[in-house]
Amino acid sequence: MKIHTTHLTIHPQGPFHFAATAYSHGWVVLLPNRWDAQKQILQRIERLPDGKVVRLTVRGTGTVAQPEIHIAVEHPGTLSAGEQKILLDLVGHMFRVDEAFHDFYELCRRKGGRWEKLGQGLGRLLRSPGLFEDIVKTLCTTNIQWGGTKRMVEGLVEAYGDSFAGDPTHKAFPTAEAIAAVPLEDFSATVRLGYRAEYVYTLARRIVDGELDLRSFWDRAITTPEMKKRLLAVKGVGNYAAATLLMLLGRHDELAVDSVFRQFVAKKYFPNTQPSDAEAQQIYTDWGEWKYLAYWFDVWEGFDEEV
DNA sequence: TTCCAGGGGTAGA
DNA sequence: TCTACCCATGGA
Known part of the structure; x- marks a missing residue:
């Protein structure tokens, strides 16, 4: 099958740092994402609504102040204007180009020191195009x-993802339909x-059956505490996963307390003692609605290539 | 072999 | 609300 390439460009409002956003947490190396650290290029397979499977090669160009995101779309046949719009929105969503960080940057500026560098377009944590993928990965x-x-x-993508015709070894993230189509025992x-x-x-099944509408999680009229309750109602989602998902939904007020959080905070702020979860969380209280990001960039500085 | 990880569900207080 | 206990899997 003949593969064609279409080039698309996004013009985010600066400051925006492409590589720091792509490489902001572990999501960048979870399939179908592939990250080339040398070239700072993100590749990903995507399945369009009509079933067409395309490969996106995404790179940052321009500057932090005047950034551009360039997308090379490899696709069989043609790519309609509607499909181009879908892909532009999808990549913009992954990189949070429409999310506002002025208040966070202002807080970082007041904190001073190493926090000030976050104002150089950092603070965006990469997410998946769709919430189903983000919930499953969480x-x-x-x-x-x-x-x-x-x-x-890897197992999920390999078993239930659609292959890209130009490289059958690289597949899209499975749809809820693809998973719900087989019996639980087989899955x-x-x-x-x-x-x-x-x-x-169960998540896939409920989505396919129309019992759970993921669009409801994007309703900004719903308060964060109420949204947390709704997330906790998803089987398998507890406090840690709910906080992680709130972050992915653009709400950074809740800390994701897990073993990494406990170890990091204890080591850095409570030498020789073992703080309770409540005491550990108090470290970030004055970050208000930005607690998740404050913790994340506190701990992320110590991360290396292994992600 | 045993322990436990970027926890969560459930039953019983 | 808090606590024990259980849960598959595979790396350490």
Whole structure:
């Protein structure tokens, strides 16, 4: 099949830092994302609504003050204006180009020191184009080491994702329909998700059955505490996952308390003592609605290539 | 072999 | 609301 390439460009409002956003947390290396650290290019397979499967090669150009995001779309056949619009919105969503960070930057400026550098277009944490993918990936980070998360996501993409015709080894993230189409027993036996298999499967099933409308999670009229309740109603989502998902929904007020958080805060702020979760969380109280980002960039400085 | 990870559900107080 | 106990899986 002949593959064509169409070039698209996004003009985010600066400050915006492409590479820092792409490489802002572990999502960048979870399939179908592939990150080339040398070239600072993000590749990803995407399935369009009509089933067409395309490969996106995304790179940052311009400057932090006047940034551009360039997208090369490899696709079979033609790419309609409507499909181009979908892909522009999708990449813009991943990189949070429409999210406002002025208040966060102002807070960082007042904090001073190492926090000030976040004002150079940082603070955006990469997300997936769709919430189904972000919920599933978040479920795959619970009670497991990072290597296990990568293995489980790989398994899901390999087993249920649609292949890109130009490179059949690179597949899209599975749709809820693709997962719900098989019996739970088959799903559990195919991808080794452990007890999480039932959570992922039930989520897919409820979406396909129209029982759960993921669009409702984007309603800005709903308060964050109420939104947290709705997230906790998803089987498999507890306090940690709810806080992570709130961050992915653009709400940064809640801290994701997990083993990494506990170890980091204890080591850095409570030498020789073991703080309770409540005491550990108090470290970030004065960051208000930006607590998640304050913690994340506090801990992220110590991360290296392994993500 | 045992322990436990970027936790969460459930039952019982 | 808080606590024990259980939950698959695979790396350490």
